[in-house]
Amino acid sequence: MNDALISYILHLADNTLILAQQNSAWCAHGPILEQDIAITNISLDLLGQARNFYQYAAQIINSAKAPSPLKRAGGEVTEDTLAYLRDTRDFKNCLLVEQANGDWGKTILRQFLFSNYQYLLYEKLQHSNDEQIAAIAAKALKEVIYHLRWSSEWVIRLGDGTEESHQRMQNAIDELCMYVDELFTKADYETALLKENISVDVSLLKNAWYKKTGEIFSEATLKIPENVFQQTGGKQGIHTERLGYILAEMQFMQRAYPNSVW
Amino acid sequence: MNDALISYILHLADNTLILAQQNSAWCAHGPILEQDIAITNISLDLLGQARNFYQYAAQIINSAKAPSPLKRAGGEVTEDTLAYLRDTRDFKNCLLVEQANGDWGKTILRQFLFSNYQYLLYEKLQHSNDEQIAAIAAKALKEVIYHLRWSSEWVIRLGDGTEESHQRMQNAIDELCMYVDELFTKADYETALLKENISVDVSLLKNAWYKKTGEIFSEATLKIPENVFQQTGGKQGIHTERLGYILAEMQFMQRAYPNSVW
Numbered sequence: 001m002n003d004a005l006i007s008y009i010l011h012l013a014d015n016t017l018i019l020a021q022q023n024s025a026w027c028a029h030g031p032i033l034e035q036d037i038a039i040t041n042i043s044l045d046l047l048g049q050a051r052n053f054y055q056y057a058a059q060i061i062n063s064a065k066a067p068s069p070l071k072r073a074g075g076e077v078t079e080d081t082l083a084y085l086r087d088t089r090d091f092k093n094c095l096l097v098e099q100a101n102g103d104w105g106k107t108i109l110r111q112f113l114f115s116n117y118q119y120l121l122y123e124k125l126q127h128s129n130d131e132q133i134a135a136i137a138a139k140a141l142k143e144v145i146y147h148l149r150w151s152s153e154w155v156i157r158l159g160d161g162t163e164e165s166h167q168r169m170q171n172a173i174d175e176l177c178m179y180v181d182e183l184f185t186k187a188d189y190e191t192a193l194l195k196e197n198i199s200v201d202v203s204l205l206k207n208a209w210y211k212k213t214g215e216i217f218s219e220a221t222l223k224i225p226e227n228v229f230q231q232t233g234g235k236q237g238i239h240t241e242r243l244g245y246i247l248a249e250m251q252f253m254q255r256a257y258p259n260s261v262w
Numbered sequence: 263m264n265d266a267l268i269s270y271i272l273h274l275a276d277n278t279l280i281l282a283q284q285n286s287a288w289c290a291h292g293p294i295l296e297q298d299i300a301i302t303n304i305s306l307d308l309l310g311q312a313r314n315f316y317q318y319a320a321q322i323i324n325s326a327k328a329p330s331p332l333k334r335a336g337g338e339v340t341e342d343t344l345a346y347l348r349d350t351r352d353f354k355n356c357l358l359v360e361q362a363n364g365d366w367g368k369t370i371l372r373q374f375l376f377s378n379y380q381y382l383l384y385e386k387l388q389h390s391n392d393e394q395i396a397a398i399a400a401k402a403l404k405e406v407i408y409h410l411r412w413s414s415e416w417v418i419r420l421g422d423g424t425e426e427s428h429q430r431m432q433n434a435i436d437e438l439c440m441y442v443d444e445l446f447t448k449a450d451y452e453t454a455l456l457k458e459n460i461s462v463d464v465s466l467l468k469n470a471w472y473k474k475t476g477e478i479f480s481e482a483t484l485k486i487p488e489n490v491f492q493q494t495g496g497k498q499g500i501h502t503e504r505l506g507y508i509l510a511e512m513q514f515m516q517r518a519y520p521n522s523v524w
Contacts, residue, residue, distance in 0.1 A: 087518060245511060247514075248510045248511045248514040249507060249510045251514075251518070252509075255513075255514070256513070
């Protein structure tokens with residue numbers, strides 16, 4: 001049970017850390033100052049969620065008597081070692097969040113697809129039998145509601161905007177829609193924790209997700225392509241090439257200057 | 263004298279390593295197979311030069327009795343530690359080679375500007391009073407002659423090609439021409455080694471470089487912009503932001519798995 005719980009918490013943390021890292025690249029590069037601040041604040045929200053989950057995972061790993069491959073060189077595990085000293089195969093984020101930023105439209109769409117999922121997930125997760133997970137989800141839910149509203153408005157503005165902004169949004173959909181089903185495909189650790197009502201059965205979120213997405217896309221005059229071959233693997237540590245580049249950049253400081261602290 | 267010599271050899275090595283690393287990103291992405299192989303072979307040539315210079319630098323550093331910041335944790339310095347365990351401020355490559363690949367035209371232009379310089383440099387350097395440097399330069403000169411011919415032909419083909427290829431080449435010139443003067447600006451270590459005829463006075467290569475560049479650009483119907491503010495610093499370890507990303511990617515394996523070997 002402990003292994004599944006640790007994997008599940010790391011999955012929740014990795015999703016938000018990787019998306020935070022990617023969104024943060026927009027800092028000082030947003031289309032207008034207000035929106036630059038908005039996407040940067042979303043990054044910070046997601047990073048805060050990641051920290052809460054990592055701290056909780058570290059606490060469980062450190063209190064377990066069994067040795068863990070995550071305990072490096074006999075040291076304690078911390079939120080920092082979990083973020084900076086694991087390699088791609090250890091990361092359990094879904095493939096969607098590691099897809100490239102692309103243009104502003106693609107970043108917005110990625111945020112909308114993920115926030116829509118995260119809203120449905122946290123709404124259930126706040127009632128998890130694991131009190132710590134429930135508390136983190138309940139606290140984060142307020143942030144996610146804002147992320148979902150913000151990204152929904154942008155999807156509509158760009159989709160139902162100029163010919164070019166519409167085309168770019170449709171291109172972004174074509175590039176990202178193959179990573180949607182993974183959100184609703186249970187990883188082994190999610191299945192293992194269902195019985196005790198610790199995890200959420202993500203397959204049951206799918207209909208509500210498509211309903212909301214359909215409503216927003218309809219208003220945005222955008223289409224979801226059908227019969228797209230779906231990619232999976234990220235939640236089990238099998239990632240696209242890009243995650244390696246994200247980690248190389250994100251982990252450079254701690255890798256090059258081991259044990260350095262702020 | 264030793265410090266200047268080490269810095270000079272590292273400068274020669276870093277130039278070729280960074281350009282090799284950047285060119286290698288075209289492997290399997292070239293516009294046609296023959297040219298994909300060509301740019302990859304140029305990468306390998308440059309990497310070979312880098313290895314020769316790093317091995318020589320390591321030999322000098324290891325034989326010196328004085329402690330060196332390059333000797334990590336009391337260990338020996340090797341070509342690998344010099345390539346993988348130094349940070350941006352230790353790298354002495356010129357800014358030109360660390361500029362982004364951009365499109366095929368920009369990569370070609372960067373190669374032409376650098377090969378034109380490297381040809382003139384190695385032609386002199388093969389007569390250096392340092393026998394090892396002279397030997398490496400003499401051996402590499404044959405490769406550089408080919409790099410220069412290959413990139414010259416491409417500059418002409420694209421510059422005097424379609425309207426789009428011409429415009430892209432002109433854009434590439436506008437992006438790269440601010441990094442040209444640094445090639446002909448002596449770093450302190452180059453000045454220090456002049457007296458003993460170990461280094462080359464790069465300021466004396468400038469006229470021949472502009473003559474050759476002018477000839478090729480004229481045939482390619484391209485223009486060198488005038489009065490461009492020139493960037494310098496790379497040869498002294500002051501780099502553009504991009505070098506950090508290059509090193510993060512290039513050094514990830516050795517940083518994440520210290521002391522790993524092939």
